[in-house]
Amino acid sequence: MDVKNKIIDAISQAIKQAIDAGIFKNTGELPEINLEVPPKKEFGDYATNFAMQSAKIFHTNPRKIAEEIKSRISADWLEKIEIAGAGFMNFYLKPDVIYNELKNIYTGLENFGQLPNKNNATIQIEYVSANPTGLLHVGHGRGAAAGSAIVNILRAAGYNVESEYYINDAGNQMENLAKSVNARYLQHFGKDVEFPEDGYHGADIFDTTNRIIERDGDKYLALPENERLKILEDLAYADKLAELKKDLAAFKVGFDVWFSERTLHPDKINDAIKVLRERGEIYEKDGALWLASMKYGDDKDRVVIRENGVPTYLAADIAYHKNKFERGFGTLINLWGADHHGYIARVKAAMTALGFNADNLKILLLQMVSLYRGGELVKMSKRTGESITLRELMEEVGTDAARYFFLMRSIDSQLDFDLDLAKKKSADNPVYYIQYAHARICSIFRQVEENNLQLIDAPKFNMLVTASEIDLINKIFEYPNEIEKAAAEFAPQRIARYVYDLAAQFHSFYRDCRILGVDKDLAQARLALIKITAHTIRHALNLLGVSAPTSM
Template sequence: MNLKQQLKEAIEAAIKKADIVEEIPEVKVEVPKDKNNGDFSTNAAMTLTKLARKNPRDIAQAIIDNIDKKAASVKEISIAGPGFINFKMETAELANVIYTVLDKKENYGRTAQESAEKVLIEFVSANPTGDLHIGHARNASVGATLANIMDFAGYDVTREYYINDAGNQINNLAKSIEARYFEALGEELNMPEDGYNGKDIKVIGEKLASEHPEYKDLEEAERISKFRDLGVEYEMRKLKGDLEEFRIKFDNWFSETSLYESGEIDEAMTKMKENGYIFEADDATWLRTTDFKDDKDRVLVKGDGTLTYLMPDIAYHYDKVERGFDKLINLFGADHHGYINRLKASLGALGENPDKLEIQIMQLVRLLENGEEVKMSKRTGKAVTLRDLIDMIGVDAARYFMIMRSTDTHFDFDLDLARSESSDNPVYYAQYAHARICSILRQAKEQGFEVDLQNPVDIIENEQALELLKKVLEFPNIVKGAAESRATQRIPNYIHDLAASFHKFYNAEKVLGENADKTRAYILMIEAVRQTLENALRLIDVSAPEKM
């Protein structure tokens, strides 16, 4: 158990012992912004005021009178302001977090849950009709990081990509390939009105014309079917390659076509009919989504018998539910905001709790270079793609920057800052902290000092060192909070704060000093910092270099 959790439990025990309230609400223990207020503080007395119908300072005093200071490793307690309780901890106990980190190593910060909630995170899910763009890069970064964080926090996480390989867009893809195929055979280009004019389509058409000129003699329906499959296969292979280079991994690649083949679309429709939410009107089949806070009912089957986009999406979420997931998390682009209520309503129509589905909307990213917006790739003269971004600044910077801000805010991505080798660049700043620690540890080894867990650490008293240890101590709770609130930006924020605390300590205190005992203790401490920093960087799939 870490010191923060230990203190939290001691406060809860004190509230119970003082008989302040029957049911104790969650007690929050925070690190004060002003270090003069102590190592930790709690607002528990103020949150209990209404329940206990007492003055918060009186409640605070009752907590202080009943807390077991020894069990909580508390040195001093004081009341501040309207009822904040501030704690100064025994420094020897604070330093013990070093042993915890070095014992758990890559698992420091990981939580194990007795009954892990099964979570499906669906992200990216771009149509296989072209290159991934900057919006997809943000979606991919956030989705992968959220999955990492929730997995580390003890959830049973599955990462999934929904392949839109059916419907009009894929038909247009097939017809576009067909047009380029016949053009390559010497016929006039007959591109459909909503066709795709990308370079990929031309390449596929020319390749097919060269290798399979006999396809021209097939029945049109058979030829289109073949081109559809080949086109999706080509685009998905390229897309998977780009995502792999961006360090994005999926557990499942779920095909929309499989919903038609398995009969799940019909099953979902039958389920909603049985539950009484399907009705016929104006030669169409409708879903009564207004029963679940949607602004209007939605068409599922048009008058000509074709399905709207919503119906296969409902069947897909029906499949998710049938697979036994407790929580469904979707990451959508900014243009999908209006889709939220109808999709949540469809879960209600299937007999599930609509709140089982969480949808995060990715707001837009604007690339800036030399203070001006970048809209076109210098290489191709077209929209900037994920691959362009990797070529421009590398994977580490791209992944780090894409999750620095909350997903519900627009993000100005400064390419010049991402390239810079300065403390202003947050990813460089964090990686430099890790590399600097590795350098110190190499020097220590050359001088005969090893990372030895038998060495005592209770002699650490330097103010900056203790602040650094408090930051290390926070990591498990940062991960837990980021997972619960789905706030991926908290991890890079923490990484920056941890790196800043280390740099501050390094500038104030010599690690390899004349006092051998203190040097041994500091070596253990910075190895604990290095391990924590590496663990945090791993959550966002950013490397922790040993040299820079």
């Protein structure tokens, strides 16, 4: 048990005693005991606001409650407890506690940052899911970075997670892809054909077409239009999907499952409609089939089967989410671009209509990305193909900077991505600032042997007493809790910020505390401390999908 839980345990015992002794008259549910690291060092190592939280149910003033709890806690590892402000309880630990905890971390360092398995029902998270009709752009990049980081963080927090990519490989857009490639194909061989109105104008369509031509030449030229379209659709689809996977892999993003929309057509869709119909949620109007989604909170009812008998995109999505629910996950998470928010109500309504608990479907919205270069907004347009692709972004600023910049802001905030800043190799750039801390530590390790110094199993941690040492130690202690919170809030930016703060703490330590040339016991204790620091930085960067170079 770590210190934090020991304190919580002691508080909760004290409360129990006070209740048993009739001091506290409990007239409600006890609030959770919240232990936090206080904003100021004078407020101790840990603090709780429990006395204030519980004032209402105990009908007692907070300071009095705090006194009663304090008088019932005696632990040899506690230096003192102080009551401050309106009723804060500040806990001051004996120094030994800190050194013991540090020793525990050091002994099990390889696992530091991996929290015990929560034995939860698997959480499924679906993200990116871009249509396989073009290249990924920066918006997808943000989704890819956020989704993969959330997966990593959830796993570190001990959740079982499965990631999935939903491939929209059915419907109109695939036909448009085929028509677009078909037109480029024919144009390449000198045919005077018009480019389709709804076609994809991007330069990547030429690339796809050229790859097909390189391999197969003009062998589809003489085929009847319909046959050629069919073949080109398959070829273009395969090519686009391969490109997607290539870019995602380069961006350190992988999926456990690639789910094809085609596998839903037509049986699973028909089945979903049938179930809805049996449950009385479907009606016919104007020749189409409608889902009565309005009664479950949607703005209006939605068509699921068109007048011409073709299912809408929503119908496929209903079948898809039904399938996800039936696979037995505990929680389903969808990471969507904010431009899809209008879609939430209808999907949730459909799930409710099917009899599932729609609360188990959590939809996270990712706000838009704006790119800035030279202080000016870089305009994006999918139609004209002038968008900046993820691939171009990676080439321009590098994978590490791109990922970190995508992750440093809350997903709820629109992101201004400064391309010039991301490219800078200086302190202005947070990515380099963090990586530099790691590289500095590695550099020290490269030199210790020459100085007749080595890492030992049981260093004298109690030699670490200066402020910058203690601050660094405390920052390290916060890490597991930070992972827990980042996981609970699906908030990668917490880890991004944490590792930045940790790096800052290390840089201060580096200034104040030398390792080479000081007393051997002290040097070994410091060496162990920076080994822990390096591990923690590397672990956190790894959660974000950012590399931790050993030299820069």
